[in-house]
Amino acid sequence: MSTTTIDTLRFATAGSVDDGKSTLVGRLLHDSKSVLTDQLEAVQRVSADRGQDAPDLALLTDGLRAEREQGITIDVAYRYFATPRRRFILADTPGHVQYTRNMVTGASTAELAIVLIDARNGVVEQTLRHAAVAALLRVPHVVLAVNKMDLVGYEQAVFERIVEEFAGHAAELGLPSFTPVPVSALVGDNVVDRSAHMDWYEGPALLEFLENVPVGADPSDAPARFPVQYVIRDGEVRWYAGQLVSGSLRVGDRVTVHPSGETSEITGISVLGTEAEAAYAPQSVSLRLADQRDVSRGDMITAGVDAPLLTQDVRAAVCHLADRPLRVGDRVLLRHTTRTVKAIVKDLGGATALLANDLGRITLRTAEPLTLDDYAVSRRTGAFLVIDPADGATLTAGMADLA
Template identity: 55%
Template structure:
């Protein structure tokens, strides 16, 4: 079975945690002791129903405030597919957490309250999903039970969101009316909305096609570790371990190693279970080459005629994550790109982006917590990078403060000329 990673987003109180709780409950992936604990807490709080949101709101502060703060990861499976859910915060001050949760997602699920319609946070999270190149977006119009399952209300929200999404790069958009509290259209189709002829949310999640979203054309294999066993039986063994970031690796393929430029052929592709015929994203494998080449952590294995351009100058969109210090021109940071780590300097802040109006403030001199902007960086060593729109792994990076070792920013390398 394949795995679907999806992130939930939306404004505060739109019902994200309740929806996930409903998915877990209706797919029978909640343990009895978990359910008993949730029922007990619900009774203690004076609620006359089982609050399924408590299944994901695990922090005490979350339960006290009734909001999601941290990124809560949950796992469940159906006979068709395995799922990893990132329940991301809706509050504006936790934008960085939403970026973290959605950065590896195959699908973003944005909730809106049917009573309120689209709000600022709905647009903000849809924009972030498009900025992070999440290939599939599902808009769930929640709390339909509180508007008497009105088709007119749903159609108005769907029309408004479709017009807004037309300004963004969203390749696949699906809109589903649901009631997380009552379970309408979550796992099975609802009799309360006969006017809706689409699939339920779970059916859509089980059948959305994600295999073609991964880049299987451009071979990218960042070397994470060089395996040299010290045993006499393995003294000739030299393997390069890492996770395939793009393309397909097969025995006999001609490859190029960057930054050295040496070429060789693949002698074998191996996993913990033995040799395999081919490897593709996101498999973790060990690659052996026919020739002994000086390769170390941070090097990139690719094709001779299809390679990233090593560059020390990087244009990127940055989401700033540090609450104690702002990004400023001239500041120095550590940049972590795939398996390569280097130092870099912020040469220029080109503009700060207002993600509500999409306005570019070209006079901005700094980026504060949760703000997003376009920057130009200069690194001390070349980075083997692609545009983020081409490959999310080789096009993404993080910035680290050398003094505190905190991750202060997450970046997406921009297309040239954009």
């Protein structure tokens, strides 16, 4: 396959404490030959200093000294690797319940999530929490990796019992489907190569699945959404610059500017300073309109019949990210694409406050109208952040629910 046609899969890993997630990621990097010689030598040296006979592959992802000393993963670590079939961006997220917000960060742009389970322990509370986050963020593909199969004698019955239990919870959480894979990260079974110890398993090894899973729908097939980032004045002509986050636009298209509702026609498209007849997501472009409209940063230009919702009442599922609680009545800023508006927290799904790592629901009233899509329709124009107006800190990540 030509390198020009190789696509990229963004995926995230999540698992409860000591489920072997860092070892799984390390094994994936090691066995796919994505580790530099000096990195492997460093891991071998640290492992030997600890008295370990074999390299501790978890050290390939637990890169911070504090993490190594504590034996835990405490932040999102991004890894980049490639095989002849595909490029990968991996977000390795921590497993502790107090770092749920880190998983939200890692999975927010992921097209696939690997939820890891220790075969000895089965489904635990954190497993369900990670599955809930994957469902909340509408991650298109989920892999249930049942790890440490070597420690349960590679028993098919153990694997099937865990899969059945997880399936029952997944349906309740709104997770439509998942792909189960039995693995042993420590030994390498079914991580990169098929396992000789589990001939009863007829599915793909983990990497084989990652290489072949369909990467998300083409964003250019979605309704056209163009948040204006800034205005370029060229004499009497104005160009509106930004990223086309979904859909496509062509010279001659009729468009609507939100929130004003004014309509116009595209008379020019510039891509990297070159005039073009069309633009496709996710290109960064500049647009010229036929009429001198009052368009500014934060406005959104759309085309087609699938119009977004213009509203000041925002309902959403959320994950609270900050240590500072969020309470009913708080005055905040809401940042959606390139637009930031003042807002007030009207309701928290019956709760009086959201604490760090809480998953919940929110209703906000904004001072100015927002142009929103349902998060189920668009992860780009359906997502927003709640900001502390005092210091600009991010408080909460929201996924709009307009149903």
